[in-house]
Amino acid sequence: MKRASLASAGLIGSCLVTPLLHAHPVIEEVNVTGRHQNLIGESVSASEGVVSQDDIDVRALLRVGEVLELVPGMVVTQHSGTGKANQYFLRGFNLDHGTDFSTEYNGMPVNMRSHGHGQGYTDLNFIIPELVKTLHYQKGPYYADVGDFSGAGAASITPMTKRDQGRLKLTVGEYDYQRLLASDSLSNGNSDLLWAIEYTQYQGPWSDIDEDLGKLNVQLNGTHSLDHGTVSWGIMSYDNEWNSADQIPDRAVSSGFIDEYGSIDLSTGGQSHRHSINVAYDSERLHASAYAIDYGMNLWSNFTYRLDNPEHGDQFEQVDDRRIYGGELSVSAHTKFLQRDMENRWGLQIRLDDIGEVGLYNTDNRQRRGVVRSDAIDEFSSALFWENNIAWSDSFSTVLGARYDYYTFDVSDRVGVNSSEVNLSSNSGSASDDIVSLKASAIWRISTQWETYLSAGSGFHSNDARVTTITIDPSDGSAIDSVNPLVRSKGAEFGLRGFLGDKINLSAALWTLELDSELLFVGDAGNTEASAASARSGVELTAYYRIDNVWTLDVEYAYTNARFDDEQPGRYIPGAVEDVVQLGISANLNNGLFGSVRARYFGPRPLTETGDQSSQSTSIVNIRAGYQFSNVTLALDVLNALDSTDHDIDYYYASQLAGEFAPVEDRHFHPLEPRNVRVSLELAF
Incomplete structure (x- = not known):
């Protein structure tokens, strides 16, 4: 990506803003109240909810991915550079970068199948938080229209298509943080057009590298009202590059070799892009949508330093270059069954990942020394789903669902012989699989204020296409078994x-979840890592209290017990968080002052199957305060306000530093970023 300066981005934004200053103001038609929205009579489970832009506005966000922390019980962290997908934790899952949690934006999938770095890779950096209209989350596998990566749940993010005022926002902060956002909308009769440009630069708090983040987002969203429906469309372009401060070994810090914000390999980092176009038609009974996505990533990492190659180091490059095409068609019909109101919805979903290359290379200072594996993949899926909703009485209803998913995988080796003289051509091949998923929920409305739910269902996640045809370990040429494509x-x-x-919104859920297997492709090594079947259970409690017209309080607590079924080598699931607590209080005074304080705690998590190694707990407090006068808003964000030195994430594995003569089993961690102050000036026009 060619670097644009902040001044250049500002000039572009100004050129687009100026012609719109005299446009007629647009009146927002829908006021979504998010946490304050009454979902009684509308939801399938207590683990379903809607949040809105108002809920996002009151939060100080360090990263874009933290938008998903609006899902109760979700923790969003990072073990590498700002431009990389986050780590997600929910319901006893270390979701890595997105496995077992399905995310879509504007009807387009975010999870990447058979990705170069991790299965289900969910990079949200292309999203502009200020443009999110609603985030609809659904935890658990109880929803017929959600398929792949749906074990822990799903989130559907809908962007704005118009706004009541234009916005020009400049944010500056410590560690050379600079961000410019320009956005506005036009209205012409039955049509609306919203545009936005965002540019971000950031050097980060690291002691020996400049993160040198340079991110550019451009979005266009439009709608056009017809006599019997609405056509909507979107065009997005995202480009990013950065240097990474990866996780570091505890022994390097305790010995004084580096400090806690230091790095072992100074040349890790990445670059990524995502360009897309989508269109949809919606009416009372029909939904039709289609999308096309162009995506690419080059990621350089080094987690073991000099374990495998003492001379050149263990740095590697992961490559992903793909096009994604897909869409959905669904129809609904309202009829009677035994004189009761009934709604049926049928749907078809298709997706094709045309992956030109998904590769793994040995590198030194980002220069390739040899290929470990490089493949081209065509992965196609189609699904049929059906959902039936019957209101048996004014107080009791049922929701039944079923879906059928069919997958095909076609893997073609691109190199034949890798740098270790291992012939990988036999890893090419084709595979297919299908799966039927059944869902059911019973909803009993106790009163106009209380509702109970009993839900059950099955979901699945797909495995990386490469492990469905693999026969040879790319590292040593030994025989290896392929795995089931769908789990x-x-x-x-x-x-x-x-x-x-209208004051208090409460929910509670007791849940259980079982996985047949947690077999996953290890992108860092190019082979498979098997694990046993697993079981998880837990309780979640949420409370949102609008104290008065000024003050709002929210409390979220999630407890999870997660274990493997097999006791060898142990039953603990690495990275499974047991306790998550989030607290927040916000105020919006009539004199223009506003503010919020949010605290997040997630408890110790096992780092090994035996449980003999575990992390410490992590706590962080963020503060936002501001003042709005006329059409100008001034805001102050204090991130990690108490300057906590806790860890964002911890791992336990073997690595070898320069000067060490043997591998060392050690804890590796990525620290929370230190206290970070940012100031924003926003002009509404």
């Missing part, structure tokens, strides 16, 4: 929801 999950929960007088 089933089964879950159930009992839930309760209360909505009391």
Whole structure:
């Protein structure tokens, strides 16, 4: 990506803003209240919810991916550079970069199948938080229209298509943080057009590298009202490059070799782009959508330093270059069954990942020394789903669902012989698989204020296409078994929801989830790592209290017990978080002052199957305060306000530093970023 300066981005934004200063103001038609929205009579489970732009606005965000922390119980962290997909934790899953949690934006999938770095890779850096209209989350596998990566749940993010005022926002902060956002919308009768440009630069707090982040986002969203429906469309372009401060070994810090913000390999980092176009038609009974995505990534990492190659080091490059095409068609019909109101919805979903290259290379200072594996993949899926909703009485209803998913995988080796003289051509091949998933929920409305839910269902995640045809380990040429392409999950929960007088929104859920297997492709090594079947269970409690017209309080707590079924070598699931607590209080005073304080705690998590190694807990407090006068808003964000030295993430594995003569099993961690102050000036026009 060619670097644009902040001044250049500002000039572009100004050129686009100026002609719109005299445009007629647009009146927002829908006021979504998010946490304050009454979902009684509308949701399938107590683990379903909607958040809005108002809920995002009150939070100080360090990273774009933290938008998903609006999902109760979700923790979003990072073990590498700002431009990389985050690490996600939910319901006893270390979701890595997105496996077992399905995310879509504007009807387009975010999870990347058969990705160069990790299965289900979910990079949200292309999203502009200020343009999010709603985030609809659904935890558990109880929803017929959600397929792949749905074990822990799903989130659907809908962007704005118009706004009541234009926005020009400049943010500056410590560690050379600079961000410019320009956005506005035009209205012409039945049509609306929203545009936005965002540019971000950041050097980061690291002691021996400049993160040198340079991110550019451009978005266009439009809608056009017809007599019987609405056509919407979107065009997005995202480009990013950065240097990474990867996780570091504890012994390097304790010995004084580096400090906690230091790095072992100074040349890791990445670059990525995502360009897309999508279109949809929606009416009362019909939904039709289509999308096309162009995506690419080059990522340089080094987690073991000089374990495998003492001379050149263990740095590697992961490559992903693909096009994604897909769409959905669904129809619904309202009829009667035994004199009861009934709605049926049928749908078809298709997706093709045309992957020109997904590769793994040995590198030194980002220069390739040899190929470990490089493949071209065509991965196609089609799905049929059906959902039936019957209101048996004013207080009792059922939702039944079923879906059928069919996958084909076609893997072609691009290199034949890798740098270790291992012939990988036999890893080429084709595979296919299908799976049926059943869902059911019973909803009993106790009163206008209370509702209970009993839900059960099955979901699945797909495995990397390469492990469905693999026969040879790329590292040493030994024989290796392929794995099942689709892995089933089964879950159930009992839930309760209360909505009391527009003041209090409560929910509670007792849930359980089982996975047949946690077989995953290890992108860092180019082979497979098998694990046993697993079981998880837990409880989640949420409370949102609008104290008055000024003050709002929210409390979220999630407890999870996660274990492998097999006791060898142990039953603990590495990275499974047991306790998550989030607290927040916000105020919006009538005199223009506003502010919020948010605290997040996630407890110790096992780092090995035996449980003999575990991390410490992690706590962080973020503060936002500001003042709005006329059409100008001034805001102050204090991230990690208490300057916590806790860790964002911890791992336990073997590595070898320069000067060491043997591998050392050690804890490796990525620290929370230190206290970071940012100031924003926003002009509405």
